Structures are given as C-alpha cells and as structure tokens.
Amino acid sequence: MKILQNYINGQWVDSNSTETANVVNPATQEVLARVPYGSETRKDIDLAVNAAQQAYLEWKNVPVLKRIQPLFKLKQLLEENRDEISRLITLECGKTLAESNGEIQRAIENVEVACGTPMLMQSEFLENVATGIDEFMIRQPLGVTACIAPFNFPAMISFWFLPYAIATGNAMIVKPSEKVPLTMMKIFELLSQLDLPKGVINMVHGGKASVDGLLEHPLVKSISFVGSTPVARYIYATGTANGKRVQAQGGAKNPVVILPDADIEMTSQIITDSVYGCAGQRCLAASVVITVEDNGKIKESLYEAAKARSVGYGLNAGIDMGPVISPESKSRIEHLVDKGVAEGANVLLDGRNKKISGFEQGNFISPTILENISLSGELIKTEIFGPVMSLLHMKTVDEAIAFINSGVYGNMACLFTNSGSNARKFRNEVMAGNVGINIGIAAPMAQFPFSGWKDSFFGDLHGQGKHAIEFFTQTKIVVERWPKEWARKF
Template sequence: MTSTLNDIETLHHLIGGEAISTANRTGAVYNPATGEQTGTLPFADATTLGHAVDIAAAALPGWRATGMAKRANIMFNLRQIIVARRAELAAIVTAEHGKVLDDADGEITRGLENVEFCAGLVHHMKGESLEQASTGVDVSQIRQPVGVVACVTPFNFPVMVPLWMVTTAIAAGNTVILKPSEKVPSAVLWLAEAFREAGLPDGVLNVVHGDKETVDAILDEPRIKAVSFVGSTPIAKSIYTRAAANGKRVQALGGAKNHMVVMPDADLDAAADAAISAGYGAAGERCMAVSVVVAVGDIADDLVARIGQRIKDVKVCDGTTPGADMGPVITAASKQRIEGFVAGAAAEGATVVVDG
C-alpha cells in the first residue's frame, strides 16, 4: 500500500532545540500493520553529526555545573509529563513498531522506572571516602560526568531503551547524542520534546537519525567519549571493536533470546500459557522472547498439543485493535524471513503443527 504525499510526515533531527532536516540522504518510515509509508526521515552525515557534537560540547560545561537538585527536578517533571500523556506516546509506539497498545503502555512503565531512579540521583551520585586506608593515607572517590556520550537504540523498544540510557547519562551530568532506530524515530522525538518541556536546557539532549554511515561517524568522532548500544550480536561486536579502538568507553549489548525448559512435573497448562505469552508478545521481537522450548521427559507431545491449541486463539491484527494479542512484525522483510523458516521446517525434518 502507498500513502499520498499529504499523509507522509517529514521528520527531522533535533539539535540544540532546533529542528534540522538534511536532504542528502533520507529513509522511509512505515506503519508495519498496513505497509503504508508514514514518514520521511533525514539521515545524518558526518557534517550533521559534527554539528550535533559541537552543540553538545558547548552545553556540557553548563550542564555539568548544574546542581543535583535541579537535575533531579527535571526528572520529576519528565515523569509527570510522560504519565499524563502516556496514551499519546503508546499510540506513537504502536504506529511505528506495531506492538499492541497494552504492550506499548507496559514498555512506557518500564522506562518510567528509570526516570524515577534518576530522580534520586542526589543519593546515587555520592562518592566515598576512607580514612587511613594506609598509614597516613586517606582515599576519596568522586563521580564525574564522562562528557559527550552517544546512545544508539534499537527498534524493538522505542521508549524503554532510550529512557534507560539517556536519563542515566543526563542525570550524571553528561550531554547526549541519541541515534534511534531509523524504523521507529517518532517516539524519541516525542521524548526529546518532553525533556525540553521538563526544563532540560537545549543542547543537553540531541537527536540525530541515520543508518550505518551515521553510526560509523559516531564511533569515529573523537569528542564522543562513550557509546551505549543495543541491537543484534554482529552489530554489537562491530561497534564494540571500532569504538574501543578509538578509545571510547563502550556498552554494546547484543541479541538475546531465552530457552524455556519444562520439567516432567510442570503444570503444562501454565507452561503452555507462558510459552505463548513469551513467544508471541511483541511479535517475539524482544530480548525476553522464548525462541526454544525444551520439554524434559515424556511430556513433549502433550505440551506441543496444548501450545498448538492456544496458538489458534492468538488474535493477530493491527496493534490498535481492541483485544489484539499480537501485532505485525517490524518489516515486510522480517515477515518473509519468518515465513521462510516455517516453509523450510518440514524439509528439515520438523513437524509443522500450526501454520499461520
């Protein structure tokens, strides 16, 4: 399906509080439930990123000197803004990621936990001291911001992961370059505006969009002192290697899927319910998704039958539909890849119990 030009929103970077669009390279943003293009997204090149770093570096001294109480108050304000408008934010998540509204709202709750944690930074940022660590020697430990830091966040949690990374970095006195997944940019722009409304000075949080070229520019930019990433394992390894070689602190979290082990004495109805919830929630696009169920002993056939019965009751549709259990996967390419797994399973010796 296609959209008319009037329906397609032109999105932007947010640098120093200013909406900036670069026309050299762009990407399309889609509603995965309909396949319609909903937005056009500018991709940042090294020049645009350099401008964002200029702004973040200029904002750093003032933000670092800002008192802890004022930083904490901004976090309190941010929490109130998100709580008051969480339905609006959840709808944005569903429109670009596809997860059902209840799941999107749950993601916001998890993100708010970290906002609340950072509201207590007056305590968390305390250092330590030890008198007479050795004869005549006292030891003191203080916590100071690293400087300009970058956060590269994934498509599967457009609110939760940015709030986990960004609030902690900002609360500690750093300034931030945030590069969200190009598939789900609008939730991050919403959050950045909420930060401004909460009282965060311009330049402390800057949003740039893009793809590998943009991320490579982040990894090679010497003024960015630390990088935090969540995504696939191959990309995590690549980012860790390149950023570390450039002398940056790196947090690179790769893909994670769970195995579920069902013992012979388990409640099989409860186990089947748990398998469905973990496998189909958020279309399986989360780190806590169960990809493999291991049945111990002679319970496998009974467990598979119960799971098969429940799969038929999973309501798969647009995430905004009341009673929806599962929305679409993120892209048409993802859908095709999953269909290929199902189509190839029988040829590899598997028994296909339920086929879409």
C-alpha cells in the same frame, strides 16, 4: 510528505541530508513520514556533538540534586502523554496498544530510578590510609554520550540510558532507529519542555552514516547500543578501537525448560505470551521450548494457546499480536521456517502466508510451532526474531542445561517447575545473564542491570540501575594530606 527534523542545541533543525527513507506502518504499509537517511547525516552528528560538548562543560558542574529535578517533570509528562506515545509506538512498530503501554511504563520506571542518582553516585572515603593521609574516590561524568536505539522498543530502550546519563552530568545524543523515529520525536517534544541547558539532550536521525559518525567522533566518550549480535559486535569493535566506552546488547536464542511437575495451564499461557508477545521481536522472547520427560499434555496445551491468539492491527481491540516490522523481516522469518522444515522439523502450527482481512498488505505472520528441529542444523543456532516457537524434548534437566550452555547466546534462560532444588540447580549452572523461574520473560526491573552473557552482550556494564550510573561516570581517586604546620601558614 513530512521530513522529520533533528533536535540539536535546543532547536528543531533540518538535516543536512536530502536523502530520506520511508517510515512505514507495518500493518497497513501506509507511509507515515520520511526520515533523513544518507551520508550527509554525519554533518548533523558533528553539529550535535559540538553542541553537546559545550552543554556538558556547563552541566557537569550543576549539583546532582539539581540535575535530577527535570526528571521528576519528565516522569509526569510521560504519564500525561502515555496514550499518545503508545499509539505512535503501535503505528510505526506494530505491537498492540497494551504492549506499547507496557513499554512506556518500563521507560517511566527508569526515570524513577535515575532520580535516585544522588544516592547511587555516592562513593567511598577512608580516613588515615597512612598517618595523616586520607583517600577517597569520587565519580565524575564522561562527557558526550550516545545511544543507538533499535526498532523493537522505540521508547523504552533509550530510557535504559538517557535519564542516567543526564543525571550523572553528561550530555547525550539519541539516534533512534530509522524504522521507528516518530515515537522519539514525540518524546523529544516532551524533553524540550524540561529545564535543561541547550545541548544536554540531542536527537539525530539517520542510518549507518550517523552510527559511524558517533563511533568515530573524538568527543563522543561512550556508546550504548541494543540490536542484533553482528551489529553489536561491529559497534563494540569500532567504538572501542576509537577509545570509547561501549555497552552493546546483542541477539538471543532464549531457551525455556519445562519440567514434568510444572503447572501445565499456567506454564503454557506464560510461555505463549513470551514467544508471541510483540510478534516475537524482543531480545527476551522465548524461542526454544524444551520439555523434559513426559511432554504430551504440555505440547497440546502450548498448541491450543498459540492457536487461540488473535492476530491483527494493534490499534484494534481484542488483538493479541501485531505484524513484524517489515516485508523483509516477514520474508526472512518465513524463509527460516522453510529452512527448519528442510532440516527435518515438523510444522505443528503453521503461521506462514497468512492474510488478515482488511490488512492484506500487512507484514503478518501467525503463531508458528516447529517440533523436533535438528540440533545440528542452522535454525537451532539462528535468532529468528519472529513469532516462531521451536519445541524440543530432552530426557533430563542436566541434558537441557548442557544444551543451553553449548549455545553462543546467553541473554535469558527460564525454568518452569515446582521443585526448589531443580530451580536452584538451574539458576546456578545455566550460562545466561537473565534467569527466570516460572517466569516467561526475565526482564529486570529498572533497579537491576539488563544483563547478558556470551554473544548476547559486548562490554562490562549493562543498562539500567547501578550499572548505568557506573557506566556514565569515571572514577577519580584523591589522596590528600594537610600537615598542621601548613595549615598555620594560611
């Protein structure tokens, strides 16, 4: 079985670790590869960081207009290899080919925005802050930066960070999730074709040992992370304690509010796509659906839309939803459904213990709907991260907003309505970093930061757009005076 290599200093190299973990197709349980996974991966981190530091010292002085040139070729390479990358995402992550293709598109869009770094990196100048004295601010790169990526988007998440980091003059180390490393292996094959100095981009496999190596290494200046809230909190606390700049995206419990004037057919289809897309394994998946006032028709429509979704192997045609990532995830999700039932919820649609013909060993859960879950129970506070819709009923939009704002998460909140005044009230008052109006997944385009509030984000500057430019640069203020008599001496 193939053991995956690291990419360090422009070369594919074996890991120092002899311990490995299986990379498994979640639909078939086929072992696709073996990935380094042990304490010795910290030695790999040291090698990558030292190579990145040397490369940074050269790369930071390359004019920004030249630094972005490789990104134009990268965009082309990603487009030319879209089908192969999409297939790899589906093989190791489980999502459908259409979902994988959409993920690649989002990655490409971030490369496009990063190509605008010569404009985005510009700063301020003020002449005569005092007589004969000028003051200005410039942006300079941090140094060695690192991305710790999650399993649910094997390609896209790293591109919230990587193109911006190198365009602004940094070196970057990517640590892909050990569950889905094959996609990033292919992407680094493409990155190796770019005209970049050796060491500017590096990839190291591993688990917690690799993560801790990055968090504790004195030459690593920033950490970018996306994952669960407990791990995000650990990343943020450990990284900042070691003097690093950290952006750590955490979990979510995304609410969607449906007002009586919403278009039922459109709303039910959009919400169903939001809840069950990628088998619910995305940080912007709708989780809690709140109907306001009369809910009979919308409940029936949501039930029929969820029931109609086709579940199966993501490489097959006509499939709407694939498996969850692992047997452990499947067991955890089904346990949480059991917990909700024990707390008094009604199972409107039950997707537990489902078997897909020809893929009986796969980690499949069909669309599930729980109605009237307890507001004081555990499930209402827990990120399920699976294809489960929790359906609640409330009397007013004010009650719904108050309920949303009482939660610990603040990643996304959406409203479906035809009322402009209610939409304005919602977007103004709801405490969430990404807000959707008649949108089921309020995913920011690459030009905008991927926001997040409360326990959904730890840090100050988010991924994507101008926030990424600011995160990967540090400001320097220059105050200068050139008296005429000094000028005559030279």
